[in-house]
Amino acid sequence: MQNFLTSAEKFIHTNVLARQRVRRDSDVSRREMAALVCMSLVIMLAFFMFLWVRIYSLEIGYRISDDHRLNEELIQENQKLKVERASLKSSSRLEAIALNQLGMSVPRPEQVVIIPW
């Protein structure tokens, strides 16, 4: 009987408990693996995010550069047009057009009618 019990314990130890331990070890390593994969994914995501932000900021930088150049050009163009407009509005030019092309003249005092209001 004693022998039988000893051999039964041995059997349980070697067959049941050992299998259970293996199963427990295998569960742990699977969880670790899952965690590792998740972490890797997060790191990769963060890396790709960083890369995307970097590329996007570079793209924005080029766009700012282009817009800045365009802005400077437009300011210059605007200034040129202002100078041209002022030149076209010069009194001597307008007077010459009014007198010679449009046949206008400066009204004499007796032609001026003051409208009371």
Added chain:
Amino acid sequence: MVKLKSRNELAKNIRFIAMGFVVLFAIAALRAYFLQVLRSGELADMIRGQSTTSIELLPRRGTVYDRNGTELAASLEVDSLYARPSLIHDPKTVAQQLAPILQLPLSAVYKDLASTRPFVWVQRKVMPTQADEIRALKIEGLGFLKESQRFYPQKEIAAQVLGFVGVDSQGLEGIERQYDRLIKGKTRKLFADRDAKGRHVFVEGLQPSDQSREGNDLVLTIDKNIQYIAEKELQTAVSAAQAKSGTAIVMDTQTGEVLASAVCPLFNPNQLAEAEPDAWRNRAITDIYEPGSTFKTFLVASALEEGVIKPADMFFCENGAYHVANHIIHDHGSYGWLDVANIIKHSSNIGASKIGRQLGKEQMYKYIRRFGFTAETGISLPAEQSGFMPSLKNCSEHTQCTISFGQSITVTPLQMVTAYAAIANGGMLMQPIIVKRISDSQGGIVQENSPVMRRRVISPQTARIMRDILKQVVIPGGTGTRAAVNGYTVAGKTGTSQKIEQGGYSHSKVMASFAGFVPADEPRLAMIVLIDEPQRMKFGGECAAPAFSRMATDILNYLHVAPDAVPAQDPGRVKELKTEPFKVAKLDAD
């Protein structure tokens, strides 16, 4: 025992390796501290120098506007052509290509291109069409840099007031010089990253080193249309009189704002090389002259203010010759008894001398100073003169008489018109203003110049008497009838003074002028027209008065000032204009 020994060795090895890591970390930490803290600035500059670049933005010089916002002076960026001679293989051929485009002598261009210097300017500030032609040639060793170029779109208008700038955009004359510090702006730098192709990338956005790149803008009190009228009529007068030069100023009597300041000969600041340097001078403030009879106005005003004379007082004008301290003072006519108004109307030197003597030297000097003569007006323009008057202790009896009719004293045209404006506005001497406002590039006000009354010179009653006296000058019988304006009352005074030549008065060279204000009863404009050395029509009433009349007619029309007198149907009948007679009794009562 073996197991125990090996476990101890393992622990020892682990400790050893850990120690090694600690040491390595300590070294790394020390190195990091050295690089990140101790040498951080130096290394940051180094890396910035390698990967970033600064873009220098040229300052844009502020724009100068007239009072209605029309551009009188503005800056544009233009190309300047440079060469790197070491990169030009055949300077002779390149010079032959460039010279006709730039309209420069071939030898001059070749000399630049064959230079041993690493960098030479071939032509600064080239025309856009020229730059395009040169770019199309695609010549190695040539390049363009942007530079600021000043343009004056109204050409000759107010050229002497505006002045001009040099090749490096530094103000050299006029407003450009006076306000150079405020309008020139500052160079600004933008920091950008550089990519592999050398292109600029603003990864961190626009990071200006300094926001205040653009210069401030100036708004002048000048009205470009009034300025044009003044310049046109002045030029007509100078040409008609075959004179050396001329000056005209139009001032708002109530505010002291200079609406026009014309100088003839004119010059175009866009083509500076073609103008005589003599034309650059703003004679309205830099040239002094003896005012002649226009000065009698202030003598009479002073005497009336002090109560030493009354408008009805009669003075014997010695029939044209008056002996004073071994000198003889002459009138241009032979006058007997004249009242104060007629002394002014006929411009009697003898009558003025007698009023001057009655006023006394001290009082005369006091009022001359109070009217602003012999001191700079303080207008913000460079090289203003103050005028000259002999010191009181050196003022002889004869000098006192000559000062009474505008000799032995020198003034500037601006001082004269400011003093006339004081009579026009009821006795207040205003500070002449040429710059109305200074604003930054965003439109914010940096400085606003409001009208400033410097002092009261005479009472409103005296000013009113003077206005009525001066109106007599323009009606028939007066010396300034040709200054009359159809439809408006005019008050003013003619002046003709001999110029000083070789220590004495010239017999042929004179300064002819007319100064006054319109409309006489409710003055809006004080004006002076001064003709230097007229060869024909030598009197102020002949050459300056008609210019005054034409100017006043056009300017009053432009300003929509309602006529205050009955207009003559026939402009030729201007002399018959109905003008209020001088009312002594009423004025005395005032």
